[in-house]
Amino acid sequence: MKKYFNYKTLIIAGLVLAGLYLLSTKLKDIPEEVKTEEHQAIDSAELKLVNLKYGFPIDDFKVETSKVKRNQSLSTLLRQYEVSFSTIDKIARKAKKVFNVRKIKSGKEYSVLFTNDSIKNPEYFIYENTPVEYIVFDLRDTLHVYKGEKEIKYLKKQVSGDIESSLWNAMVSVKADPLLSIELSEIYAWTIDFFGIGKGDRFNIIYEEAFVDDKPIHDIKVLAVNFIHHNSDNYAFAFTEGEKKGFFDEKGNSLQKAFLKAPLRYSRISSRFSNRRFHPVLKRYRAHHGIDYAAPTGTPVHTIGDGVIIKKGYQKNGGGNYIKIKHNSVYSTTYMHLSRFGKGMRTGVRVKQGQTIGYVGSTGLATGPHLDFRVFKNGSAINPLKMKSPPVAPVKEENKPAFEKLKNDFLIELSSEKAISLQ
Known part of the structure; x- marks a missing residue:
């Protein structure tokens, strides 16, 4: 039995070697350009890139892109593509924690992704909220809404x-x-x-x-x-x-150079920067583009930085005694409701950071002594508490x-x- 096994092993090994020899001979007969072309074809298939947009392989869909027209809402936009009212209602509810659909604006771009077949069902509605951020409304059975960002x-x-x-x-x-x-x-x-x-x-x-x-x-x-x-x-x-x-x-x-954090020693902030504040004297809502610092009458008010006084006087529209200082080509500040001005304060005078320019009062439209302090950057009011x-x-x-x-x-x-x- 042992001798039979050895002969059998040798026969199998010989056949394998003969097969390998014949295969190598055949490969030599194949033109080199054919082998190269085959190799390249495999490589190009492997290296084929997927065209992604909004995170989707966009070539797998039929896509329609347009811009929101005046007075169009999510409902009117989706109804164009025969999305049911029931689906629109559900997707709008799903969106609440992600995006307020009432903020869809005219002029913004959107895309609709359809199934790539003859039926052409809308599967995704994508609204470009900003040049970077987009909102995806998944219209399939899952009805999912999420944000994405472009590269x-x-x-x-x-x-x-x-x-x-x-x-x-x-x-x-x-x-x-x-x-x-x-x-x-x-x-x-x-x-x-x-x-x-x-x-x-x-x-x-x-x-x-x-x-x-x-x-x-x-x-x-x-x-x-x-x-x-x-x-x-x-x-x-x-x-x-x-x-x-x-x-x-x-x-x-x-x-x-740094500005002082505040222009005075104050008791509390009685009113903050707001685009819609209820005015305590006028009894109506209007913008308040400053910070009100409550402090006793006579509390010294300091300029928060070096600058030049460009305006000083009395504001008839409610500001009372005020001073406006230009610090540089970007920043200027205004100090209102002053009881009186500091010594030597007049238009054109240069002031140093921390210098006393006036004193807290309640002149103008005010219910009590406080400083209404405002900061302007390139001519526009900004929140003083959020200055970098x-x-x-x-x-x-x-x-x-x-x-x-x-x-x-x-x-x-x-x-x-x-x-x-x-x-």
């Missing part, structure tokens, strides 16, 4: 130009987003008076611009700038320390090596003045 791509750019009339026009002339002019006015708010810039001044900016679906969404992040004003370089480099991002000059000094506080100290010693590397890299790019693309 944001950032393009790194560099732009330079000369000012002939205004910074805004200069941006337009070099085909850059004019919003860059506002960004620069905020970056240099404490160092350059942008009402005083003019012909002969020049800028060179490196920044990132956000795109969605290859369209700009007006989201700009300035990385480095040299603004040449009166033939002097004014560098600004964006640098983050901890959780705070600030702008620093080439020596690592902050370009920003940028770092004002220089770059910390432990962060200086990182800052120096970042600064030197940007200095090379600023000197080249070439547009750069971010992959």
